Amino acid sequence: MKGLRWRYTRLPSQVEDALSGEEGEEGEEEEEKEAAPAPAPAPEDPVEPQLAEASQVLGASEIRQLSLHLPPRVIGYSWSLAFCTARDGFSLQSLYRQMEGHSGPVLLVLKDQDGQIFGAFSSSAFRLSKGFYGTGETFLFSFSPQLKVFKWTGSNSFFVKGDLDSLMMGSGSGQFGLWLDGDLYHGGSHPCATFNNEVLARQEQFCIKELEAWVLS
Numbered sequence: 001m002k003g004l005r006w007r008y009t010r011l012p013s014q015v016e017d018a019l020s021g022e023e024g025e026e027g028e029e030e031e032e033k034e035a036a037p038a039p040a041p042a043p044e045d046p047v048e049p050q051l052a053e054a055s056q057v058l059g060a061s062e063i064r065q066l067s068l069h070l071p072p073r074v075i076g077y078s079w080s081l082a083f084c085t086a087r088d089g090f091s092l093q094s095l096y097r098q099m100e101g102h103s104g105p106v107l108l109v110l111k112d113q114d115g116q117i118f119g120a121f122s123s124s125a126f127r128l129s130k131g132f133y134g135t136g137e138t139f140l141f142s143f144s145p146q147l148k149v150f151k152w153t154g155s156n157s158f159f160v161k162g163d164l165d166s167l168m169m170g171s172g173s174g175q176f177g178l179w180l181d182g183d184l185y186h187g188g189s190h191p192c193a194t195f196n197n198e199v200l201a202r203q204e205q206f207c208i209k210e211l212e213a214w215v216l217s
Contacts, residue, residue: 049216050078056086057109057117057210065147066107070121071137074105074216082106083213090184092167095213099125102215105137110187110211118142118189118200120169120178122160125215132171134159140170140177142200150177150197158194170194184211 049067058066067075083098099106104125111117123137136152138159152159158171170177172193178200180187185208189200 049076051214052078052080055081055109055212055214056084057111057212062117062143062147066141069139069141069147069149070107070216071105071123077216079107079214079216081212082215083211085184085208085211090208090211092180092182092184093164095126095167095184096128096162098213099127099215102217105216107214107216108211109214111209112187112201112206113209114202114206115209116142116144116201116206118144118178122169124160126160126162126167126213128162128164129160132158132161138169140195140197140200142198144202148198150195153194153196155193155196158192170197180208180211184208 083095088094102125106122106125109119120140123135140150142148161168165182168176168179170192175190177192177195177197178189188205
């Protein structure tokens with residue numbers, strides 16, 4: 001096996017030469033296969049997150065797909081529904097109140113009147129703030145219908161900002177990757193430098209049908 005491990009450190013051309021000289025040595029080929037690193041978990045078999053209750057926005061398939069893109073530190077965390085418009089009403093101030101006592105992270109998911117599902121992962125719980133906060137773990141996503149995830153580009157640190165009358169995520173050139181107004185009914189999405197994202201909804205302006213905020217802990 002020492003010789004086999006050595007072959008993995010060779011340059012690609014040397015690996016090809018080594019393999020070409022081993023035709024017929026089935027036993028060694030089998031050992032090489034066994035020594036190969038295990039593949040990453042397939043998208044169909046991720047670690048299943050534990051939801052405290054059912055989501056009215058995300059189905060089992062969407063939850064599994066999103067879980068693959070969460071930061072490694074939150075894998076295995078339970079999802080608790082801290083806020084939803086169906087239960088708590090359409091109010092950004094109510095969202096902030098429900099976030100009190102939580103430090104995050106939070107998964108924000110919403111469905112608009114066109115049936116489009118999209119949202120954001122925030123490394124910190126949503127709160128009122130004078131400036132932007134959060135970390136590079138923050139990202140935007142959209143199911144259109146396949147999942148698209150827009151991670152931090154590193155170009156700026158405009159992750160999340162909470163005002164009394166709006167919640168904004170991602171910014172650049174005066175545009176926000178995702179913003180929601182104070183009544184959590186109207187919102188918008190534009191390409192922004194923070195995430196280099198596409199428009200998350202079918203149109204830049206949208207009306208929210210359902211919104212949920214899940215605290216991961």
